Amino acid sequence: MPDSPMPDNPMPDNPMPETPFFEVVVVGAGPAGSCAATVLARRGVSVLLIERGPFPGSKNMYGGVVYPRILDSLHPEWWEEMPIQRWVTRRSTMVLTENQAVTIDFRSQNWGVPPYNGATAYRPDMDHWLASKAEAAGARLLTSTTVTGLITDARGQVCGVRTDRPDGDVACRMVIACDGVNSFVAKEAGLYPDLNPANFTLGVKETLGLSRSVIEERFAVRDREGVDIEILGGTQGVNGGGFIYTNLDTLAVGVVLKLPALAAQKTRPEEIIAHLKSHPGIAPLVEGGEILEYSAHLIPEAGRSMMPQLTGEGLLVAGDAAAMCLAAGIWLEGVNFAMASGMAAAETAAEAITAGDVSKRGLAGYEKRLNSSFVLADHDKLSRIPGLVLSDRVQHQYPQMIANVVERVFRVDNPQPKPGLRKIFAEERKRAGVRLRDLARDGWTGMRGFG
Amino acid sequence: MIRILVCQKWVAPEGDSRGASHSPADRAALELALHIRDRAEDQTEVIVVSLGGPGALHGLRDSLARGADRALWISGPTDLRSDAVAAAIHSAVSTHLVEIGVPDWVICGDYSADRGSGSVPAFLAAFWDAEQALGLVQVTEHSASSLGAVRRLDGGRRELLSVSSPAVLSVEGSVATLRRATLARELAAATMEISEATAPLGPRETPVEVTAYRPRARMLAAPAGQTALERVRSITDTATAAAHGETVALTPDEAAERILTALRDWGYL
Known part of the structure; x- marks a missing residue:
C-alpha cells in the first residue's frame, strides 16, 4: 500500500494518448530497478518495471557476496525472507604466485546472526524476491520485454520508451535506467562519455557442484555459514583477480580480468580459471566439483572515473548502468550500491513528479542524495584504489615479493641463523624489482584511499 | 458466431513458477485458433480453457494477452486421468459457457509440457461426438468451417485430412509460431476477467514404472555352415555382394518419374 499518496499533479496528462501511460518507467528489474520501483509504488506513483528476461534475475550472471543492510529501511528484517545461500562468517584474502599462497583469514560469528553482514546468494532467487516486493507495493512488472529506445519530445525531454513488443511504446513522465553495465538507455541519452575498455573487467565464473557436507568440511563452516575468498594473482599474468564463494551445495569459482590485458595476452578465460583451479592452494578446495554453469559478464570497475552523467532530461541512471560497482581491492561491492542508488533515484523521481519538474534541473537532487550517502562518498574516497589494485606492480611484483618474504620468514635454514625481517624485506624487494619510491607512492595512495 | 475452444496445460517444473510454460504444441494450438479467427469472415471467438491449480491463471492470462477473447479456469488437480480431464472440460464448458453448445473447433496441443499421454483430445471428441484429427504437423488450408491438414504416420508416411467442424484437433508445435502479445494487451491481461469452474473429483493418473527397453526374444534357426567361420559369415552376410541399390x-x-514413383512407394508422397 502507498505510504504517502501523491498529491494532485500539476504535470500534463499522457503526452501520447494512444499508448499506455505510467508516471515512471524503470528499465531493468535487477536490485536497483526493483528497489526503485518499490519506493515509487509505495509513494503512490504509477510505475512500470520492465525486465527483458522471462523473470527477474533470469539474465543475471553473478557470483559474489551481497551486503543487504541498505534494505533495513525498505524491507525491515529482510533476513527473514530474503533467499540467501550462506551468511558469510569467514573472509579470506589470498595472494598467489605460481607455487605459493599467502592467506589472511578472518572469521566472526557475529556475522552469522541478525542483522548479519554479507551473504552469498543466487541472483535469480534474490532478484525475483526483490521484484515480488515491488509488485506487492503496486508496481507493474512487465517481463520478456526489451527496451529498445527512448522517446523524447520536441524539447529533448524523455517522455516514453520503445520496446520490442508489437505496438510497444509506453508513455511516461520520466525513466529510471537500471539496465545494467553497458547501459543502452544511458548511452542513447548521451550520458556516457567515450567508453574506454580499460574501465571494464570481464568476470568469468564456474559454478561447481559439491555436496553440502564436503563444502562445510573443506571450508570449515557449519549450517548456513559461508566463506568469501578474494584472490590476488593466479590469473596467468593477466591483471585482475580471482574468487571463491560458497553457496549451499555449489561453489562460485572465477576470475575477474582486465579487458586490455586479457586481449593482449590472447589467453582464453576458461584456461585461466582452469589454471587457478589447479593451483596447489586452490585445488584441494574445488576438487571433484562438477561444472554446473559457466558464464561471463562485464564489470564496470573504474568507479568514479567512468561514471556517466547521472541525470538527464527526464532520466536518471542507477546501479551498474551508472558504473556504481565498487572494486576497491578489499572491498568488492555492487548490489548494495545498486539498491541504494535505485532507492535514491526513486525518491528523487517522486519528488520531481510532485513538483511537476522532471527536467535535469528538477532531478538534481539525485546526485545530492548520492553524495550524502555511502554511494558516492565511498566512490570518491576510494577513487584511486581501482587503478592501484589493477596496476602492474600490485598485480605482478608485490605478490611475488610478499610470498617470498613470508616464505623466508618461516623457513628454517639451520645451521644458518635466522635473518632479520628488515634484511629479508630489502633483499626480496630488490629481487622483485620494486623501487622504494614506487612502494612509497603506492603505500601513500593506499593510505589515502583506505585510511 | 464461430467458437473455437483452445485447451492448454500450464506446467511449472518442480513447482517453480519461474519456469512455468505451455508446451510448444499448446502454443501452436492457440496460434492456429487466433489465425482462423483473424481470417474468418464470420464473427469468431477464441476461448482458452485450462485445468489445474492457481498457477494455470498465469497461463490463461498469457493466452489472453496474446489475443484470446475469453478464458475459463477449471480448478482441479493436475494429475487427473485423461478421461477425467476431458470430462471436466466438457462439463465446465457445458455448464459455464452454455451459449457455446458444441464448439465449432476444439484445438489442443499434441502434448503438454510435462509430456502426458496426449489422449485428452480423443476423449474430448468422444464427449462432444465430434470429428477428430490428431497429431497434425501442418494445417494446409482453412476456412472457418473446414480445413485441410497433414498428419504424421509411422514409417515416415503422411496422411492428408479434410476436416469439417465440429471437430477436435491436436497439433504439434511445428504447426504455428505463437505471436507475441502487444504491450497494451499484455498490460490489460493482468486484470481481464477469467471464468472459474471446479473440476469434479475423478480418477488420477497412476504412475507407470519406466524400465529400460528390452526386445522380446525370438526363435531363430541355427546358421548354416560346416565351420564356425562359415556360420559367422552366413549370419553377417559378409560373403555376399548384395546389391543395395x-x-x-x-x-x-x-528419371524424375522413376524418383516420384519410388517416393510414392516408400510413402513419402
Missing part, C-alpha cells in the same frame, strides 16, 4: 539408365523425364 538399383542402377537404371533413363532420360531426365523418365
